[in-house]
Amino acid sequence: MKTFLIFLALLYPTISSAQIAVKGETVYPLAGPPIRNGVVLIRGTVIERVGPESEVAIPPGYRVMTARIVTPGLVDAHTTVGLSGIYNVPHDQMQLEKSDPIQPHLRAIDAYNPREELVAWVRTLGVTTINTGHGPGALMSGTTMIAKTAGETVTEALIKPEAMVAFTLGSSVSRNFKSPGTRAKGMAMLRQEFLKAQEYMKKMEAKDPDKRPARDLALDMVAGLLRGQITALITAQTATEIISALRLQKEFGLRMVLDGAAEAYLVLDEIKAAGVPVILHPTMVRTGDETKNASFTTAAKLRDAGIRFAIQSGHEGYVPKVRVVLFEAAVAAANGLSFEDALKSITIDAARILGVEARVGSLVSGKDADVVLFDGDPFEYTTHTCAVIINGTVVSETCR
Amino acid sequence: MRNVLFFLLATSLVTAAAAQDTPTVFRGATIYPIESPPIENGALLMEKGLIKAVGKTGSFVIPANAVVHDLTGKVLMPGLVDTHSHIGRGDGGDASSALNPDVRILDAIDVRADNFKKALAGGITTVNVMPGSGHLMSGQTAYLKLRPASTINDMLFCNDPINGICGGMKMANGTNSIREKPFPGTRAKSAAMVRELFVKAQEYREKMKAAKGNPEKMPKRDLGMEALVQVLEGKRVVHHHTHRHDDILTVLRLAKEFGFRVVLHHVSEAWKVADEIAKAGASCSIIVLDSPGGKLEAVDIRYETGAVLEKAGVPVAYHTDDGITDSRLFIRSAAFGVRAGMSRAKALEALTIAGARMLDLDHRIGSLKPGKDADVIVLSGDPFSTYTVVEQTWVEGRKVFDRSNPDDLKYAVGGYDVYRTATTSDACEGGAE
Structure with a gap:
């Protein structure tokens, strides 16, 4: 027994400091x-x-793994997985708190379940980094965080604990809350909240600590938005909602990412002029209500317009409970987006929009060793994801 | 005015008829006839809405008056058969009862619903439109050919929408149909309610038999009982929504007790009881979901279901359950079957002839054979490639979708104001999946 333990102890360092050589018939570093x-x-x-x-x-001594196609670990620019679970029952749906339409201080890190089965599901298909957290459906639903899909605790998984504050404009908010009952009211409530935070920030600067207001977690977060310390992730699907989002961004000087953007193709010039990147809805999003006019070709149109974008898996309230960005980018690649642009939309371009491109999204020396091995064109329906490596550790090795 | 209308009607009919009467030939394509091996550089002749010949280019004489389409580099296969869909904005039974054998979805379908165009853009030419799964028995389904239609009669396969058998019978078990009274509260109660109904139907059938054709002795007419007698006699197929392995076995138990013919639909956990399904001789119509879960019964759904069932010898079809999955991406479901180990041949059958058999329509559709309906689709390449698109859809010799036409293309890709009538809530209200 003792010898066995010593043996394990000797073995352990070689596992933790992996030495792997991944050979690919074609390697897509996406940095060249x-x-x-x-x-x-x-x-x-x-x-x-x-x-x-x-x-x-x-x-010598490197473990050699081979594949037809090798890509960086996939980056899902926006999901709710880990807060939203496989069973779809109240106790595993933590992405939306319905007690108040404005709760930016709800933190993703306090709700993320790294052992969620659906996190493993997307991981085995090649997704290694996610921007996950509070979902659409409230004016401000809470924060998102950026994490690896590996790790047994949220701390182990984390890249960035507070990445963005999730906003939603439009009629979906009115389905979850008594007020706002209209889109205009929603905008008024958001503007009022920003004004309140400006006031709060001013009072906080008072020299006399007694004259400062009591700390307010929600206003602290809104102040963070106003100072540009945290990004506003504004879900806006229709052209009307998109323009409202841009108006809000302009009024308060927000650092902003436009999310969803089903009708982006109607207002490409305006999006471009505002200089905001887009995290586009999943290509196969169920069409109806705000996404009624979604098109398979929107990704290609954003690319043609020179707008920076990523493709997301989004949030699903029913089935499939989590979408897989690999599959969503594939349908975009079949509808006018080039192979490499599609691949970038779920790797380096997503990483740039999330501000984590120094660590993930491309295969460059010094970056995190997140690598995916495929037995063919990753976008072909019949190709398998055969191995996934996160932070130098092989986390799955079955073709599926 | 009336004369003008008559004239317009007459000319439009003549034009339509002429289009179908002129022999049409496709040649140069790789043809998947489905019931026979693929043909490289194949040709297909159709006339009067029917297939006249299929073979190698040059293997049959092309009529002098034929319109010839060169399809070199393309793929030609039968129009797809979707065995389970909720397009057409129909509905079924209401909340007054869990069991609605008398209710027909054909009385409620909007033939102008734009999701029929969605189906055509996906290469679907025949569809089993079903009422939802929120009832143990939500009503009679309708088998529709996606012909251009002014009324539902134009789309039906049956000749008599009043007394004919125009579809199957939709049933469901598991959680969807467990609701407040008068619905069942448990699985055992669900089965008991179905058994009670079928026992009644058996008694009704005995009375009919005993009457020996004497109208005086016939039981009082009962629409629900009449439809269930058709089920008991095997003339009307049961299309049964069922997910969990134990629910699947319950369906098989009921089918055995009452001798009805059943297609098991969705079958998330069929891979756990494949041998039992094979032994019972039931068929399966599968939904493919990108991930498991979303509802308790689907947490164990797997891409491998098709392959496991194929190995067990169970007839397999795929379906869209539109709006749960998108009709435009129907082929993708079978491609995922191939991804998880199903043979290409069976996966192609699962989109065509296997589904046709499950609807008792294999004598008319589902494969390319002389005498069958001229329902064909033209694909840009390998059916199972992501990059392949449906270029054309033909129903009974008429082109009903052409991707090169911008008015049709918009239905394939979507965009502003393209789909005006479909909403997300359709799928939810229908109790789909």
Whole structure:
């Protein structure tokens, strides 16, 4: 027994500081052109080197894994997975608190379940980074966080604990709350909240601590938005809602990402002029209500307009309980978006919009070793995700 | 005025008839006839709404007056059969009863609903439109051919919408149909209520038999009983929503007790009881969901279901359950079957002939054979590739969808004001999935 323990102890460091060489018939670093017969060397938790087999020698002792196609770990720019669970019963649906339409201080980290089965589901299909948290359906529903899909506690999983505050404009809010009952009222309530926070910030600057107002978690968060310390993730699907979102952004100088944007193709110039990136609805979003006019070709139109965008899995209230960004980008790739642009929309472009491109989204030495191995074109329905590596650890190895 | 209308009607009929009467030939395509091996550089001849010949290009004589379409590099296959859908804005039984054998969805379908166009854009030419799953028995389904239609009669397969058998019987078990009274509160109660109804139907049938055709001795007419006698006699197929392995076995138990023919629909956990399904001789119509869960009964749904059932020898079809999955992406469901180990041949059958058999329509649709309806689709490439699109859909020799026409393309990709009548709530109200 004792010898066995020693053996384990000896073995353990070699597991934790992985040395892996991933060989791909084609490697897509997405930080340069695709590499035929490429190699990705992984040492510890980071990428050591990326290049063609002819230039990158595989050092002895490295575990060699092979694949037809190798890509960076996939980045889902917006989901609710981990707050929203597989059973779809009240106790596993934590993405929307309906007690008040404005609650920006609800933190994703206080609700994320890293062991949720659906987190594992998307992980085995290649999703390694998620921007997850409070969902659409309230004027301000709470924050989102950026995490890896590995890790047994939220702390282990985290990249960024407070990434964005989730906003929703439009009639879906009125389905969840008595007030706002209209879109105009929703906008008025949001503007009033920002004014209140401006007032709060001013009072907080009072020299005499006794004259400062009592701390208010919600207003602290809105103040963070006003100072540009945290991004406003504004879900707006119709053209009317999109323009309202841009108006709000302009009035309060928000750092903003436009989310959903089903009718973005009607107001491309306005989105472009505002300089806001778009986290587009899942391509296969169920059409109806605000997404009635969604189109398979919107991603291609955003690309043509030169607007930075990512494709999200979004939130589903029924089935499929979680969407898979790989599949959503595939349908965009079949509808006018180029293969590489589609791949970027769920890797490096998503990482840039989330502000985590220094760590994830492309295969570059020094970045986190998040790598996905496919047995064919990742977007083909019949291709399998055969292995997933997160932070240098192989987290799944079954083709599926 | 009346004369003008008559003239307009007459000319439009003539034009339509002419289009179908002129022989049409597709040649150069890879043809998947489904019931025979694929044909490279194949040709297909259709006339008067029917398929006349299928074979290698050059294997039959092309009539001199034929319109010839060169489809080199394309794929030609039968129009797709969707065995379970909620397009057409129909409805079924109401909340007054859990059991509605008398209710017909054909009385409620809007033939102008724009989601019929969605189905055509996805290559679907025949569809089993079903009432929802919120009832143990929500009503009679309708088998529809997606012809251009002014009334529901134009779409039906049956000749007599009043007394004919124009569809199957929709049933459901598990959680969807467990509700407040008069609905059942448990699974055992659900089964008991169904058994009581079928026992009544058996008695009704005995009375009919005993009458020996004497109208005086016939039981009082009862619309529900009449439809259930058709079910007992195997003339009307039961289409049964069921997810969990134990619910599936309950359906098989009831089917055995009363001798009805059943297609098991959705079957999230069929992979757990594939041998039992095979032994019972039941067929399965599968839904593919990108992820498990969303409802308790679907937490164990797997992409592998099709492959497991194929191996067990169970006839398999796929369905859209539109609006649960999108009719435009119907082929994708079968492609996911292939992804998880199903053979390509069976996956193609699962979109066509297997579904046709489940609707008792395989003598007319589901494969490319002389004498069958000229329902064909033209694909840009391999049916199971993500990048392949449906280029054309033909129903009974008439082109009803053409992607190269912007007015049709919009239905394939969506956009502003394209789909005006479909809403998300349709799917929910219908109790779909």
